[in-house]
Amino acid sequence: MKERPKWMKTSSLDELQTKVGHVIIMILLVKMLERSKMVTIATGLDLLSYSVCIFMSSASLYILHILHKGKQ
Template identity: 75%
Template sequence: MEQGCMYIVESFKVYWASCVKGIHTGQMVLCLVEAVDVYLAGTVMLIFGMGLYELFISNVPRNVPPSEDRALLSSSLFGMFILKERPRWMRITSLDELKTKLGHVIVMILLVKMFERSKTVAITSGLDLLSYSVCIFLSSASLYVLHNLHK
């Protein structure tokens, strides 16, 4: 997460430096895309860790009210954010559900990487443009299919 914050700070530096010069090269967008990529990788690790905890370590039954859940009693960031109940994404009941959630985030990471690489590709012919548009279409179709499979 620290690396993602560094990418965001770097993007602001690039933005202000380019504003002073009056030249916008798109480098700021690349820094922000890298930050999103790092945050998505952190999200994968968080979902994986919380899913494994929920499946194998936590022995709290599903019908326990949030006031009696001992995991929620000590959930805070220096006392600032106390959870009232477990978030829906944290309620993982099977290994298949954990794999599905991880798969969704990994597909998003792949799409962000594709977007990051596409900013550096030079389109010089009609075939390049066709390949680029097919790539965008397939990416959108994969997200659509994944979304409908989840329902």
């Protein structure tokens, strides 16, 4: 490869911070999903808590995407 891919190019410190923030959020989500395989769902409250956790995680990714798209 003669040059870096387009997704690796950064033009400002804010853009770099945003990309690092996305990476951190993705790592946290992957770790959460790995640990969720060990959770036993015994009651409806457990299932509700698990569902809320997944919803909040996907909502945070969506909000990060919208905020990043608005800066471009």
